[in-house]
Amino acid sequence: MIQTVAWMVSLFFMLVITVVFAFVALKSKEKQDYEPIKKKWYKARTFYGVTLVVLFLVITIYTLRELPYNQPVYSAGNDPTIVDVEALQFGWNISDTEFKVGEPIEFHVTSADVTHGFGIYDEELNLIAQTQAMPEYTNKVFITFDKPGTYEILCLEYCGLAHHLMIGTIEVTE
Amino acid sequence: MNTTINNKEITSNNGLIATYLIVGGVIIGIMMIFGILMLLAQGGVLDFSPAAFYQFLTIHGTGMVGAAALAAAGVMWYFLSHYVELSKKVFKINLLLSIIGVVMVIIGVFSFKYASAWTFLYPLPALSGGAWGTTGALLYLIGMLILGVGFLLLYIDTGRAIIKKHGSLGKGLGWDVISGKRAEKDAPSPTVVASTMVTIVNTTALTAGAIVLIMNIINVINPAFTFDPLLAKNLTFAFGHIFANSIIYMGVIVVYEILPRYTNRPWKSNRPFLIAWTMSTAFTLVIYTHHMLMDSVMPKWMLIMGQVLSYANGLPVLVVTAYGALMIVYKSGIKWDMASGLAFMSMFGWVVGVVPAIVDATIVVNHVMHNTKWVPGHFHMYMGLGAAVMLFSFIYYLSKVDSDLKPNGLDKFGFVIYALGMISVSVGFLISGALSTPRRWATHFPEWMAPAVFGAIGGVLAVLALTIFIIHFIRYVQVRGKTGSDMNEKKLA
Ligand code: HEM
Ligand SMILES: [Cu+2]
Ligand SMILES: [Cu+2]
Numbered sequence: 294m295i296q297t298v299a300w301m302v303s304l305f306f307m308l309v310i311t312v313v314f315a316f317v318a319l320k321s322k323e324k325q326d327y328e329p330i331k332k333k334w335y336k337a338r339t340f341y342g343v344t345l346v347v348l349f350l351v352i353t354i355y356t357l358r359e360l361p362y363n364q365p366v367y368s369a370g371n372d373p374t375i376v377d378v379e380a381l382q383f384g385w386n387i388s389d390t391e392f393k394v395g396e397p398i399e400f401h402v403t404s405a406d407v408t409h410g411f412g413i414y415d416e417e418l419n420l421i422a423q424t425q426a427m428p429e430y431t432n433k434v435f436i437t438f439d440k441p442g443t444y445e446i447l448c449l450e451y452c453g454l455a456h457h458l459m460i461g462t463i464e465v466t467e
Numbered sequence: 468m469n470t471t472i473n474n475k476e477i478t479s480n481n482g483l484i485a486t487y488l489i490v491g492g493v494i495i496g497i498m499m500i501f502g503i504l505m506l507l508a509q510g511g512v513l514d515f516s517p518a519a520f521y522q523f524l525t526i527h528g529t530g531m532v533g534a535a536a537l538a539a540a541g542v543m544w545y546f547l548s549h550y551v552e553l554s555k556k557v558f559k560i561n562l563l564l565s566i567i568g569v570v571m572v573i574i575g576v577f578s579f580k581y582a583s584a585w586t587f588l589y590p591l592p593a594l595s596g597g598a599w600g601t602t603g604a605l606l607y608l609i610g611m612l613i614l615g616v617g618f619l620l621l622y623i624d625t626g627r628a629i630i631k632k633h634g635s636l637g638k639g640l641g642w643d644v645i646s647g648k649r650a651e652k653d654a655p656s657p658t659v660v661a662s663t664m665v666t667i668v669n670t671t672a673l674t675a676g677a678i679v680l681i682m683n684i685i686n687v688i689n690p691a692f693t694f695d696p697l698l699a700k701n702l703t704f705a706f707g708h709i710f711a712n713s714i715i716y717m718g719v720i721v722v723y724e725i726l727p728r729y730t731n732r733p734w735k736s737n738r739p740f741l742i743a744w745t746m747s748t749a750f751t752l753v754i755y756t757h758h759m760l761m762d763s764v765m766p767k768w769m770l771i772m773g774q775v776l777s778y779a780n781g782l783p784v785l786v787v788t789a790y791g792a793l794m795i796v797y798k799s800g801i802k803w804d805m806a807s808g809l810a811f812m813s814m815f816g817w818v819v820g821v822v823p824a825i826v827d828a829t830i831v832v833n834h835v836m837h838n839t840k841w842v843p844g845h846f847h848m849y850m851g852l853g854a855a856v857m858l859f860s861f862i863y864y865l866s867k868v869d870s871d872l873k874p875n876g877l878d879k880f881g882f883v884i885y886a887l888g889m890i891s892v893s894v895g896f897l898i899s900g901a902l903s904t905p906r907r908w909a910t911h912f913p914e915w916m917a918p919a920v921f922g923a924i925g926g927v928l929a930v931l932a933l934t935i936f937i938i939h940f941i942r943y944v945q946v947r948g949k950t951g952s953d954m955n956e957k958k959l960a
Contacts (some may be wrong), residue, residue: 295835299826306822314815319792326801327732334794342786348777352829357771358508361834362763382596407591408696410838411922412905418914420835420903423761428590428696430764449525449838449905451584453596454517457908 294419361422365397365435373397373435380409380426382453385446385461392465394441400434402426409459410449415441423449438465480555481869484545485944487562488862491538492940494569495855496933498530503926506895509911510919518598520909521582525607528585529572532711533614535850537565537718538858540621545865546720547662551628551791557620561863564617571610579603584907586707587611589679589699593687604687612680619673626666629659640748641741651948654736655725661716664748671752676706697764701755708755713819715849716747716787718857722792722810725864729807730799734791743783750780760833770830777828781821789818805874806867808882809860816852817888823897838907840918841900848893851929852886859885859936866943877935891925 367373378400379386386405392398402411402424409426411434421444424432438444448459501523507513508520575581581603583591592604629639633655640663643649655663677700682694727734756773759765792814801807824844827836832931836842866872895918900906904915911919 295832296901296903299832299836299841300897302822303826303897308822310815310819310822313793314811314818317797318811320798321796321801321803323798325798327795327799330794330797334790334797338786338790341790342782345782345785349781353775353778356829356831357774360767360830362767362770373955377810382594385525397725406594406596408588408700412838414903418903418912420839422834423837425759427700427762427764430697430762432761432763447905450588451521451586451907452591453594454521454523454582454598455596457517457910 296419319410324412361435362433363435364399364433365437367397371397373399376400378402378411378426379405380448380452380459381405382407383448383455384409385459387446387461387463390461392438392463394438394465394467397435397437400424401431402434403431404428407452408450409452412447412449414445414447415440415464416444417444420447420449423446425450434438441465441467474916478550478869479556480545481865481947482944483555483558483562484541484865487541487544488538488858489937489940489944490562490566490820490867491534491541491858492862492933492937494530494534495538495858496520496921496930496937497930498527498534499930499933501527501530502892503923505929506892506919506923508924509907510914510923511911511913511916512920512923517909518580518582521584521907522576522580524907525582526573526576527585529576529611530569531850532563532707532714533569533572533583535714535858536618536775537562537852539714539854540618542721542858542861543658543662543665543717543945543949545861546724547625547628550656550659551625551632553628557624561617561621562946564613565621568610568612568614568617570746571606571613575603575606575610578666582609582805583605584954587680587683588650588701589683589696590686590695590701592683593690594682601687605684608680608684608687608873612677612684613919615673615676615680619670619677622666622670622673625662626670629663629666633850634802635657636667639666640745641736642745644736645738645741645745651735651737657734657736657740658720658740660736660744661720661723663714664744664751665713667748668709668716668895669752672706672709672713675702676710678704679706690732697762700762702758705753708758709751711846711850715857716751717862718813718854719788719817721842721864722814722859725806725810725860726792726795726801730801732795732799734795739787740791743787747783750783751774754780754828757811757828757833760828760830761837774828774830778825781825783872784817786820789814805863805866805882806860809856809863812882813853816848816856817854819854820849820893826848835903837899839900840896840904840906842906843898844893844896844898847896851889851892855889856885859933862940862943863934866940870943870946872939872943872946874939878939881932881935883929885936888925888928888930892922892929895919895922895925 377388378429404426412423413421422434424434444463446461527704543932579602580599633639641654685692754776756769757777
């Protein structure tokens with residue numbers, strides 16, 4: 294799951310940073326001339342900087358290969374089900390709420406009043422996809438459910454006092 | 468070119484500087500209490516109405532950003548005035564306008580139930596679903612506009628002063644040194660470079676903010692006038708992202724100024740340093756689009772740039788600023804006290820806060836973490852453990868050089884519980900985000916409650932610590948000047 298990966302990666306790098314700062318703090322009471330330190334660590338910085346840039350480039354290329362904005366290529370005869378979603382203070386108008394596992398779906402999401410957020414949650418309450426529900430614009434979510442169950446639609450953009458009560462459901466069956 | 472401005476003149480401004488810091492610090496403390504209340508409500512410990520929750524959310528976001536920016540402007544002004552000739556009058560006007568703005572915001576929120584969150588995303592101010600009326604919205608929006616005008620005047624003045632001294636804003640960023648026309652030894656000081664960067668990005672941010680505030684004000688008065696919501700959103704996030712981020716770029720000046728004095732090592736602008744700051748200037752202006760990654764109607768190239776440039780924006784701090792701080796401290800025999808300790812902690816907070824930010828700026832991650840509590844998780848580290856700590860560092864520095872007041876064991880205790888408290892608040896948010904908990908929800912499902920309660924406990928520690936810091940600072944203000952101390956900005960360990 295993406296959230297778990299994100300959390301582990303963040304935790305790892307945050308711990309590395311903590312160790313580095315702690316190390317420097319521990320070594321701060323020793324006293325040495327600055328010039329040799331500068332010389333040595335400027336050299337190290339070049340290496341570190343280049344490594345970081347390369348790391349960022351690799352991750353960028355890796356993570357930009359498949360974007361949630363891209364319409365999937367549908368096989369012949371397997372046209373997507375288009376579902377119109379309209380958010381309003383405070384509820385969801387969804388044109389179709391019953392789907393099959395494996396059925397390609399496009400949610401076309403807009404809003405009748407203010408900006409809302411269309412977030413799809415699975416039965417374990419994990420967020421699996423989202424887009425903004427904006428007045429005058431239509432944002433799309435491309436999704437194919439691979440597990441049956443009751444999914445919840447939660448509002449993910451603050452839209453007024455009943456923001457946290459804007460919960461809808463959709464059913465996915467085998 | 469003699470850059471020193473005499474000491475008497477400097478200390479005569481300290482009363483005003485202290486006022487900036489006290490107003491900022493006290494507001495931050497009160498806002499922390501609202502933060503704790505929100506976490507307790509989300510954690511199922513307290514039960515109050517959603518209306519109250521969202522008013523707290525609105526005041527906490529607005530108050531924190533406003534107060535931290537105000538105090539950080541005080542820090543920047545204090546040090547920048549050692550290099551260029553700033554207008555004290557404008558500095559006073561900004562304080563006055565800020566206070567007027569804050570009072571209007573408070574009345575709008577608490578007397579007129581205005582609760583759009585600090586992002587006032589169009590057309591929410593006018594369409595509240597009956598929760599608040601025109602008066603509340605106008606008080607809030609006009610209050611914000613007045614606040615913004617105060618800051619805009621301040622940055623126009625810093626820009627004017629920098630141009631007068633250095634020739635242009637480009638030279639304030641050291642472009643002639645980067646291009647080789649001027650020697651590195653004549654480069655503008657880090658304080659001037661950082662101030663130039665903030666001047667550039669914040670005049671832009673405040674202009675965008677003023678435009679979108681005025682658009683909202685017109686729409687509230689006459690709902691028949693409508694605007695493009697996507698344009699409004701771009702302007703709102705350009706304003707909000709840049710302005711909130713500028714706080715740390717103002718605050719870091721204290722780190723540049725005091726670590727060299729504590730370590731007896733120079734921290735000068737060299738070419739990599741100047742390039743890093745020019746990069747920060749450019750990136751800070753454009754990466755607000757990472758707030759719009761979940762708007763697929765935006766041009767796709769802009770969203771991809773949003774990810775790429777957000778990554779790149781991590782480089783200046785990771786490779787230059789934080790690295791420089793570590794290098795200057797390493798084996799320096801530094802004398803640790805509250806000011807130097809907090810300065811070091813703030814750099815740590817800044818860098819750890821960058822990690823979850825970069826992770827979330829990745830489009831595929833953002834797809835399942837945008838608008839979850841991961842987002843406040845990252846910026847409570849960055850702001851609470853980074854920017855705010857720079858302000859506290861300055862408080863202890865100023866009281867050290869401008870009085871003979873000594874911090875005691877209680878202050879050290881404050882240092883420790885602040886770190887523990889703010890780390891708990893932030894980690895609580897990050898865990899919530901990893902569990903998909905939405906942000907800005909008045910109540911949570913039971914599965915999501917535990918990290919909120921954990922964060923609330925951390926919040927209590929942070930408030931206690933801040934109280935200790937503020938008491939120290941108020942004691943300083945009382946003995947300031949009366950001690951006849953000859954310790955001044957020049958004399959320092
Ligand atoms: C005791 C320390 C703090 C606590 C307990 C706390 C708590 C909170 C909570 C519960 C939220 C709402 C989270 C949600 O979206 O569900 C929040 C949002 C926020 N906090 Fe804090 N906070 C603290 C310190 C700070 C500091 C030091 C700053 C900045 C200097 C800050 C700036 C913000 C901002 C800008 C928001 C966003 C408001 C919004 O979503 O509209 N907070 N905080
Ligand atoms: Cu909504
Ligand atoms: Cu909502």
